[in-house]
Amino acid sequence: MEVITETLVICACLVFGGVVIKRKLHRKPWETLPDDVMEIILPHLCVRDRIRLSIVCKPWSSVSMRSDIPSAPRLPWLILPQSSPNYLSYFELSEGKSGRLELPEPVPxxxxxxxxxxxxxxxxxxxxxxxxxxxxxxxxxxxxxxxxxxxxxxxxxxxxxxxxxxxxxxxxxxxxxxxxxxxxxxxxxxxxxxxxxxxxxxxxxxxxxxxxxxxxxxxxxxxxxxxxxxxxxxxxxxxxxxxxxxxxxxxxxxxxxxxxxxxxxxxxxxxxxxxxxxxxxxxxxxxxxxxxxxxx
CATH class of the missing domain: 2.40.128 (Lipocalin)
Known part of the structure; x- marks a missing residue:
């Protein structure tokens, strides 16, 4: 009976410890980078990289979408002939890649x-x-x-x-x-x-x-x-x-x-x-x- 009790106590501690660890890991310090640091980084990123940055977390999304911070100079995107009213296809000259841009509501x-x-x-x-x-x-x-x-x-x-x-x-x-x-x-x-x-x-x-x-x-x-x-x-x-x-x-x-x-x-x-x-x-x-x- 004593063995069982000790086992339950250890398991409970592990589970509780797991919750504590999860909470600590959930507080990602890089999420709270000061805005002035982000303002230094963003002008060195192209449009594609800023889009990638915006989906990392909510704090980064709000900063990376600011229109008052210019992107790094790059060759323009070429919009390809539109085949659907729901998205645009483009070709990025600087990276030699094509992509698709879904149109937000109510633009579709x-x-x-x-x-x-x-x-x-x-x-x-x-x-x-x-x-x-x-x-x-x-x-x-x-x-x-x-x-x-x-x-x-x-x-x-x-x-x-x-x-x-x-x-x-x-x-x-x-x-x-x-x-x-x-x-x-x-x-x-x-x-x-x-x-x-x-x-x-x-x-x-x-x-x-x-x-x-x-x-x-x-x-x-x-x-x-x-x-x-x-x-x-x-x-x-x-x-x-x-x-x-x-x-x-x-x-x-x-x-x-x-x-x-x-x-x-x-x-x-x-x-x-x-x-x-x-x-x-x-x-x-x-x-x-x-x-x-x-x-x-």
Whole structure:
């Protein structure tokens, strides 16, 4: 009887000791690294490594998703043609790897239209009720933009065969952000839609796009870019090739932005033939110009 009692006491101690050890191990000291230490580490990590870091534990997730801490400079991800409305496939140039990015709610069902300042532009296509979102691929944060029904010529666009075939990709030509911090007072979105002869602006709180006439007759905007606090618009013109306009100050609500128009020549279509032994190759295409911001 005494032997049995001692055995039970030892077992109880082992079980209790196991609980104590488990509790001590559960308090992982690396979970409570000071934020200032994490702020030193994060700028040396690429986007992929920050995503990996965010799933280690909750404290690390909240810090690694902070948009005010930049990632290490890397080559951009290339978004592959979207085959599903529920995820995006991409190719990472720096590592030579492809991956899949699941779209957060309520974005599944949306289609990728481009990116700006680290945010993806997504459109949920529902004809006249179509909506546009900004989605952060790292944190999953979202910002809804004004309905496309408030953009120029949209009601006419959804009635065309082009909309039925290509959707928003044939309507949303350029959408750019002024800053990656969507909570900043300086945050705004510039866009061109449809016939691209008008500039559309948005600031937080707006329920519709502000539409501005900034071009002369027979001109159109082909690209937009925010750089150093200014908005640049690439404009196709018949007689102003190579000209950069004087800056003009655009005001809408309590926001203002300096606009510069960069004039480009009308693109030419390339149409030629090449002969190879017993067959003929018809080469046909066009060249497009774009605005690019240099980091140097």
């Amino acid at each position: 069902g949306g289609w990728f239209q481009g990116s700006s300042k680290g945010w993806m532009i997504m459109v949920m296509e529902k004809d006249l009720d179509s909506t546009m979102f900004l989605v952060n691929p790292i944190s999953g944060a979202q910002q809804q933009l004004p309905p496309l029904s408030t953009a120029p010529c949209f009601q006419k666009e959804v009635e065309t065969a082009r909309w039925k075939r290509y959707g928003a990709s044939a309507f949303c030509f350029s959408v750019v952000l002024s800053t990656s911090d969507i909570t900043s007072h300086q945050f705004m979105v510039a866009a061109t839609f449809g016939e691209t002869d008008r500039l559309c602006l948005y600031k937080p709180g707006d329920r519709k796009w502000t539409i501005l006439e900034v071009l002369d007759a027979n001109e159109c905007i082909t690209d937009l870019l925010f750089s150093s606090g200014k908005l640049y618009a690439l404009v196709i013109s018949h007689n102003k090739n190579g000209v950069i306009s004087s800056p003009r100050n655009l005001k809408f609500g309590d926001h203002a932005v300096e606009l510069k128009l960069v004039y480009d020549k009308i693109p030419r279509n390339n149409d030629s033939f090449e002969e190879y032994d017993d067959y003929l190759v018809h080469l046909k295409g066009a060249t497009d110009s774009h605005l690019v911001e240099s980091n140097y």
